[in-house]
Amino acid sequence: MTVVSVSMPESLLDRIDEFAEGHGYTGRSEVVREAARNLLGEFEDRKLEGRSLLGVVTVLFSYETSNAEERMMRLRHEHESLVTSNFHNHVGNHYCMELFVLEGSLEEISTFVGKIRATQDTLTVDYSVLPVDDFGAELTSDDHGHDH
Template structure:
């Protein structure tokens, strides 16, 4: 917590089997207590693209796995990325095996545009997996005119 935010206590009731599973999750993830785990789960739920306003300025990734042997798919994906070049910061391409490639596209922009990019990727024949993951970003400081950290 950055500036010692005020904490609010509240009670949560779990069925016994669920709390046992949750406690196991806490151990496996390395949390020291239930509160930390619940806070992280709440943050993650609030960042789900489906719960955000379509005009929200966000940053995140589109992760996809595709079969690069599917006719014209690599060219089509490249052309699609060129059409969204204002929203794409960077990308990384990895060859998983003889047939499959994994690509991570780092994006920043209005959520509705990033959803459109994601949707156009995931419907292509040969795309086996595509996921959009985003977080809030400050539109005022996009770093377009130089980049610095305090």
């Protein structure tokens, strides 16, 4: 197996070590390998390929210590044909939440989410996707992981 050197903040390394110990992993390498597999597999859902999708992306960041807000604005304009709506909200005294509603292909949405995740100083990035052609169909909680 190839050894890779990765830079990360000490606080993240501590969290990985605690997670490994608390969840029965053999060590931090096993946690990082599983996290990488999960991240790479996120957008490989064959049932979503070739379909028009609705995506919702939420991002939380500190507005005092970063230029993440400026980056969000640039991404919104860069992906103008994908972003159908955008909402900005202040959370508490120090944070901002950015919500993007997207309509496009799996590849377009995954590219957008990747760019959001690559933005320095984002605290959380969460998203969901739903095929637009399912809107008229009877949906069950088994189809998409939530009740309708």
